Amino acid sequence: MRTLSVQLVFHRSASGKPFLVAEPPREGVCLMTRRLFWEDAYATEFDATIASIDGNQVVLDQTAFNPRGGGLVSDTGTLAGVKVLEAIKVGEDSIAHVLESAASLAVGSKIHGVIEWSRRHRIMRMHTSAHLLSAIFHKQTGALITGNQIEPEKSRIDFSLDDFDREKMLVYCSQANEAITKNPLVKTYFMKREEALQIPGITKLASVMPPDVKDLRIVEIEGYDLQADGGVHVKSLGEIGKIEPLKFENKGKSNRRMYFTIP
Ligand SMILES: [Zn+2]
Numbered sequence: 514m515r516t517l518s519v520q521l522v523f524h525r526s527a528s529g530k531p532f533l534v535a536e537p538p539r540e541g542v543c544l545m546t547r548r549l550f551w552e553d554a555y556a557t558e559f560d561a562t563i564a565s566i567d568g569n570q571v572v573l574d575q576t577a578f579n580p581r582g583g584g585l586v587s588d589t590g591t592l593a594g595v596k597v598l599e600a601i602k603v604g605e606d607s608i609a610h611v612l613e614s615a616a617s618l619a620v621g622s623k624i625h626g627v628i629e630w631s632r633r634h635r636i637m638r639m640h641t642s643a644h645l646l647s648a649i650f651h652k653q654t655g656a657l658i659t660g661n662q663i664e665p666e667k668s669r670i671d672f673s674l675d676d677f678d679r680e681k682m683l684v685y686c687s688q689a690n691e692a693i694t695k696n697p698l699v700k701t702y703f704m705k706r707e708e709a710l711q712i713p714g715i716t717k718l719a720s721v722m723p724p725d726v727k728d729l730r731i732v733e734i735e736g737y738d739l740q741a742d743g744g745v746h747v748k749s750l751g752e753i754g755k756i757e758p759l760k761f762e763n764k765g766k767s768n769r770r771m772y773f774t775i776p
Contacts, residue, residue: 545606547575551701551730554637554745557630563620570609571618576600577628579745580608584661585640590628593618597626633745635665638753638775641699641734641746643670645692646756646773648738649685650674659768663744667759667774674769679761682771686758696751697735701742703728712739 549559561573571592578600581587587599596613603609618624640663650656650672660671709729732742734750747753759772 546573546608548608549575549577550579550745551743553577554747557628557633559626561624561626563618563622563624566615566618566620567609569612569615570601570603571612571615572603572607572609573624573626576608576610577626578608578610579633579636583744585663585744586636586665588628588633588636590626590633592626593624632665634747635775636663637745637747639663639665639668640744641750642689642753642756642773642775643668644732644738644740644742644746645689645734645750645753646670646686646771647672648734648740649688649692650682653681653685653688656769667772669770669772671764672769672771673767675767677761677763677769682761682769683758686756686773689756692734692737693750693753693755696749697737698749699746700733700735701746702731702733704731709741 546564549556556577559575559577561575563571564574565572573592578588578590578597579585580600580602582602587601588597589599590597592610592612595615595617598611598613600608600610612618643661643663647658647661647670650670651658654672654674654676656672656674658670659673662669706727706729709731729741730743731739732744732746733739754775757774757776759774762770762772764770
């Protein structure tokens with residue numbers, strides 16, 4: 514029996530299209546980039562083969578660079594010693610690395626990638642913090658997440674919430690920090706669409722899935738939250754340390770915005 518509440522709408526792009534759906538690597542699809550960050554979010558270096566080059570955009574057969582999307586900023590780092598400005602999604606399954614210059618690179622050659630770990634680890638801590646906060650706000654108020662921006666230094670979450678009560682929101686933040694001290698595990702796994710559909714409340718999510726998606730990537734904070742999600746997270750909540758609320762803003766009718774950081 515699953516007793517966790519399921520947060521249905523977490524990441525939304527600027528267009529309002531939910532970013533929740535992810536598929537595991539598929540065999541034999543040549544254009545897809547294998548997402549090494551799904552297999553090990555702590556891998557900081559990797560080897561790959563260049564699949565295509567378009568100007569300064571380089572697509573590899575596999576990558577540890579988590580691309581920009583769904584409110585998360587991209588990783589940075591280097592490929593063959595050349596600066597990676599950002600990684601972006603191309604089409605359904607590919608990830609392109611935007612390089613300072615791709616002049617020295619050739620399709621088919623091997624390449625070594627290095628992730629800027631200090632930035633990436635903060636993104637992971639911020640991202641898991643955002644899931645935890647949204648789970649607690651949702652549990653306490655029923656609020657849904659209408660937008661978010663996860664960045665290394667400061668992040669924000671938008672809630673659809675009628676009340677604008679700073680004191681209460683500070684209490685929810687304290688509850689999040691209490692959860693962090695208990696250090697529950699954060700697990701990621703894939704779930705068949707049919708199985709996911711049986712989790713109470715997930716139907717709404719399923720209804721926005723493209724029809725060809727067979728599997729969802731689930732991120733579970735044990736005892737607190739279960740979400741379909743394609744991003745990078747820490748292994749357990751203790752790694753976050755502490756969430757510091759920075760500012761609460763009233764963004765009209767029923768939209769509340771919270772800024773937070775982690776020391
Ligand atoms: Zn997420």
